[in-house]
Amino acid sequence: RKEVEQDPGPFNVPEGATVAFNCTYSNSASQSFFWYRQDCRKEPKLLMSVYSSGNEDGRFTAQLNRASQYISLLIRDSKLSDSATYLCVGRVISNFGNEKLTFGTGTRLTIIP
Amino acid sequence: GAVVSQHPSWVICKSGTSVKIECRSLDFQATTMFWYRQFPKQSLMLMATSNEGSKATYEQGVEKDKFLINHASLTLSTLTVTSAHPEDSSFYICSAEDREGNQPQHFGDGTRLSIL
Numbered sequence: 001r002k003e004v005e006q007d008p009g010p011f012n013v014p015e016g017a018t019v020a021f022n023c024t025y026s027n028s029a030s031q032s033f034f035w036y037r038q039d040c041r042k043e044p045k046l047l048m049s050v051y052s053s054g055n056e057d058g059r060f061t062a063q064l065n066r067a068s069q070y071i072s073l074l075i076r077d078s079k080l081s082d083s084a085t086y087l088c089v090g091r092v093i094s095n096f097g098n099e100k101l102t103f104g105t106g107t108r109l110t111i112i113p
Numbered sequence: 114g115a116v117v118s119q120h121p122s123w124v125i126c127k128s129g130t131s132v133k134i135e136c137r138s139l140d141f142q143a144t145t146m147f148w149y150r151q152f153p154k155q156s157l158m159l160m161a162t163s164n165e166g167s168k169a170t171y172e173q174g175v176e177k178d179k180f181l182i183n184h185a186s187l188t189l190s191t192l193t194v195t196s197a198h199p200e201d202s203s204f205y206i207c208s209a210e211d212r213e214g215n216q217p218q219h220f221g222d223g224t225r226l227s228i229l
Contacts, residue, residue, distance in 0.1 A: 008154075034217060043206050043220040044157065087156070091217050098145065098162070099210055101217060105156040 003027050004104035006088050011109045017078050021107045023071040023088030030090035030102070033064055035073050038085045038106060047073075047086070075109075083111045116140055117209050119221025126197065127229055133193045134224045136207030142187040143209035147218060148180070151204040163190045197228045 006023045013019045025033070036044040048055065050062040050071050061074040071088055088104035116139040124132050136146055144165045149157040161171045161182055169182035184190040190209075194201055204225050208218035 004156075032217075041204070041223075041225065043223045045220070046216055089217075097212075099217065100159065100162070101147075101208075102159075103156040105154075 001026055002104075003102045004088050004090050006086075006104040006107050008105055009108040011107065012112055013078055013109065014112050015078060015080060018074065018076050019078055019109065020075075021073045021086055021088075021109075023073075023104055025069050025071070025088075025090050025102075027090060027092065027102070028069065029092050031093055032091045033071050034089045034091065035060075035062055035071075036087040036089055036103075038087055040085075044087055044103075078111050080111050080113060083109060085109070117143075117207065117219045117221040119207050119224055121224060122222055123225045123227075125227045125229065128198050129196055130228075131193055131195045132197055132226060133191055134205055134207070134226075136190045136192070136209070136221050138188045138209040138211075138219070141209075141211050143190075143211065144187060145210040146184060146190040147208045147210070148182065148190075148192050149206045149208070151206065151223075157206060160192075194226065197226070199228045202226055202228045 004025050033050040035047040037047045038044040050064045052064045054063045059076045063072045085106040085108045087106045090102045092100050118137045120135045146163040148160045151157045160175045161169045163169045163182045163184040165184045171177045181193040206223040207221040
């Protein structure tokens with residue numbers, strides 16, 4: 001079983017719609033989580049951190065449920081520029097302070113005009 | 114914000130050639146850098162963790178003699194793919210850990226390697 005699992009999609013969504021992605025993780029030692037965005041043939045870029053209390057950044061809302069080991073991302077009023085692959089990422093920091101990120105396969109989103 | 118520069122961005126070369134990729138942290142010191150590989154439609158897979166002044170730590174299944182990593186300074190790590198073959202063709206991305214900042218890692222632009 002992969003440490004971080006996502007539905008690969010693709011999700012084809014009309015402009016202006018709301019879309020939600022989910023992600024599950026198996027490593028309970030993961031201390032923090034992030035959503036990254038990756039455009040085709042580009043490096044991943046941090047979209048937002050994910051907290052248990054839920055956090056919002058403009059049209060984006062992220063939520064972490066530690067009991068269910070589940071992470072979500074909600075995009076409201078989707079724009080054409082939101083088309084990308086969204087990566088769910090878990091982070092573990094060892095006792096020595098070393099960091100390791102584990103990436104999901106990503107969920108491909110295409111916003112249709 | 115913190116910037117990581119990766120060079121070259123694209124390499125096409127013949128089978129058997131060795132290819133060196135550089136990763137630089139431009140405005141912060143990175144004691145730890147990471148090298149990832151991403152095949153089409155797959156996730157980023159960590160290849161190795163590079164620590165300044167010491168040997169890199171390789172993930173299981175990654176050949177250390179094939180993928181040579183050098184992290185000689187606090188701002189530069191290099192990955193050399195030795196005697197590259199077509200199956201080594203991939204997107205290689207480096208990142209650097211900025212322990213002063215809040216972002217987990219800062220990523221370079223990536224290097225697309227194509228071996229003919």
